[in-house]
Amino acid sequence: MTARADGQARGAALFDLDGTLVDTNYLHTLAWWQAMRQHGHDVPMARIHRAIGMGSDRLLDAVLGAERRPGEDGALADAHGTLYALWYETLRPFDGAAELLRAVAARGWKVVLASSAAEEEVAAIRRRLDADDVIAAATSGGDVDTTKPAPDLVEAALRSVDTDPEDAVFVGDTVWDVEAAGRAGVPCIALLTGGISRGELEDAGAVLVHEDAQSLLRHLDASPLSRPPS
Incomplete structure (x- = not known):
């Protein structure tokens, strides 16, 4: 991991939305x-x-x-x-989802919502999350031509905050998230809230698997998100 010439941290924490932060x-x-x-x-x-x-x-x-x-x-x-x-007005964030974003941002990471959903879907989820105060950037389907498991979405998220792959961590819930992150050179933490088994996520290349956002939040200091590069 490298340091910026201006001394600012350049680490980016990229979060999938569906199945990762919100139960959709x-x-x-x-x-x-x-x-x-x-x-x-x-x-x-x-x-x-x-x-x-x-x-x-x-x-x-x-x-x-x-x-x-x-x-x-x-x-x-x-x-x-x-x-x-x-379902927009009844979407339910997972317990600890917003708190996880805030805890990651408090450690110095730039928080990016990395989604290929339509803009209105991303907006609906952001309203339910109520964590815009710590979100540095967000992607939507209009930002990519090729979707997961291609790496384009992850690369678009990195560009949105001017971050290199080696200075980022992706958090997702499907094998497609893990594969897309891997192809972009970004390690992926996977959560089980999308309904995919631990074994499948690990076989796809996840560097860490947690039950849910709340579990990752509790063990944040023992994860790749413990602190960003400087």
Whole structure:
């Protein structure tokens, strides 16, 4: 890790949103399931859940396979967005999520929300988190052309705060988060709140796995987020 010429810390703590800070993975699963049924696709929810964390284009390819009709991608994504928006005002941050962001910022990290969700989804989650006072930057789907597990989102988050990969840590909840961070050269702490097993997250390359945001907060000083580079 390197130091800035101006002496300021350059460490960035990048946080995924869905399933990491806010309990939304199963809401997304339900919304996608309903959207697909509206368009004649009867897909088990378990298969959809396994793809949550990918961008919509990759998710549809993974879930529908040979049944995917690219011409309807936009309609499916719009239907999912409309259905998911019904939950905006009742989204629930995980216990300790906002406190975790504040504790990380208090240690000198620049806190970045790294999401490829639509801008209105990111805004809805930020309202529920109520931690804008410590958030240095945030990404949304408009910032990337290629979604997770490609590294583009992580790289966009790094650019937003002028930080190098070796000076950053990513916190996510799916194998797609871990893989995207790894491809960008950023270590990933994974949480189990997205519904993915510890073994799968570790096999994908997570450097540390915790039960949830509250657990990571309690053990922050024993994690890669204990202190930023100087």
